[in-house]
Each structure stands twice: as C-alpha cells, then as structure tokens.
Amino acid sequence: MDKDFDKYNEIAEILKVLAHPVRLCIVKGLIENGECNVTHMQSCLDTPQSTTSQHLQKLRAAGIVEGKRNGLEINYRVCNDKVIDIIKTIFKDN
C-alpha cells in the first residue's frame, strides 16, 4: 500500500513549506495580486527583511515561486499550478 511512499513525501514537502502563516500570506498575496517585489511584501508582512527573504528562499527551493530581477528589485510570482489550486481550495469560503 505504500508504493506511493515517494509521492507522499513529495507532497508533504510542499505542504511543509506552505504551512507557515507568513509564507501562506506571501503565496496568497502573489496569487491574488500577481507579481510583487520583496520590499513591497515586507510592508504587508511586519517581519524583518531578512526573515522575509528566507521565507522566499524556501518557497523558491520548493518550486513554488520564482523571481525575475528588474534592476535593483526582484519580482516574485507563483509558478506552480498545483499550489495555486491548493491555495484556492484552502481559502475558498472566506
């Protein structure tokens, strides 16, 4: 029954990354408002810049967001359709 063990692991990894209030807020915000740079995110998040950046790194490493540099800024967006689907389900009736 656990030949899907890798599958469970893979999904658990994604969920683990989503399972943090700040990262949830980042991902939900990006889905709803499109691209956003780090400085602007911070103004909504009330965490120090370094903390925000580390959350973004986790999201990047998990293949959930990606950033594109534009001059000094880096604009992030959600690049994972499954995650978009999951987040929409989670926040469906709020």
Place this chain on the structure above:
Amino acid sequence: MDKDFDKYNEIAEILKVLAHPVRLCIVKGLIENGECNVTHMQSCLDTPQSTTSQHLQKLRAAGIVEGKRNGLEINYRVCNDKVIDIIKTIFKDN
C-alpha cells in the same frame, strides 16, 4: 493587510499537521476507505505502534480525525470537511 493574521495561523496549523508522509497516508486512506482501526493502519504504514498512535493524536488534536471505540478497537475517520476538500485537491491527478 494582515487583519487575517489569525486566519493564516489557523490554516498553517492544519497544514503543518497534514505535512507529514505518514499522516498524509493515514488521512488519504481514511477518506478513500472510510473507517479504520489502528492495527490495520499500522499494517499499511511500517511504523511502530507508538509512532502511529502519536500521529493519530496530532490529527485528533487538530480536529482532523476522530475515533470511536468499539470493544478493544478504536475506529478512526476523517471528521473535517475542509481537510477532505484539500486532500482531494492535492491528490487530484494521480
């Protein structure tokens, strides 16, 4: 923008509990096959009894599953519609 801070926390708590391969397997199995007792779960899970029981306790504490005693056994089932919805979305196309 973070007057929903409690909401993010609440959802993160649920996701944190789901974000473990063994617990994912338990929840998905319960959703697909209905009720199940602990001994039977273990036979599918390849973890010691105590480990399984502790995962179940986390799921119980989070309001995701509930158990009903039937003689010596305790039969668990998923009692959280939102979680059912999320899990179905996660495993949609597999």
Place this chain on the structure above:
DNA sequence: CCTTTTTTTTAGAATTAGTTAATATAGCGG
C-alpha cells in the same frame, strides 16, 4: 571606484517536531 538601494546569505540561539522504547490504560474472555 564609491555609495546607495535591494536582496541574499551566514551563523548562532531558541523552539518545535519526530522517533522509539517502555510503561500505562481500557475492554474483553475466562
């Protein structure tokens, strides 16, 4: 090349989560 701005990386402390063996509890059949 110096400075400023934006973002990332590193390092360390504090907290939280996961695993396991051992012990406890609950219900049943004699």
Place this chain on the structure above:
DNA sequence: CCGCTATATTAACTAATTCTAAAAAAAAGG
C-alpha cells in the same frame, strides 16, 4: 481477578525549523 489484545501516554533523544543580527552580493548612478 488474571491475562490478553488494542491503543495511548511518557520520557528521552535527535533532527529540523524559525528567528534575528550582521555581513555579503548585485545592480545602478554619479
């Protein structure tokens, strides 16, 4: 009441996460 089976709880240890401050890197402008 005893022994048996199913499940839960505790205690101890290890591993992983989170947070923050400080330092580094990358791009732009003068």
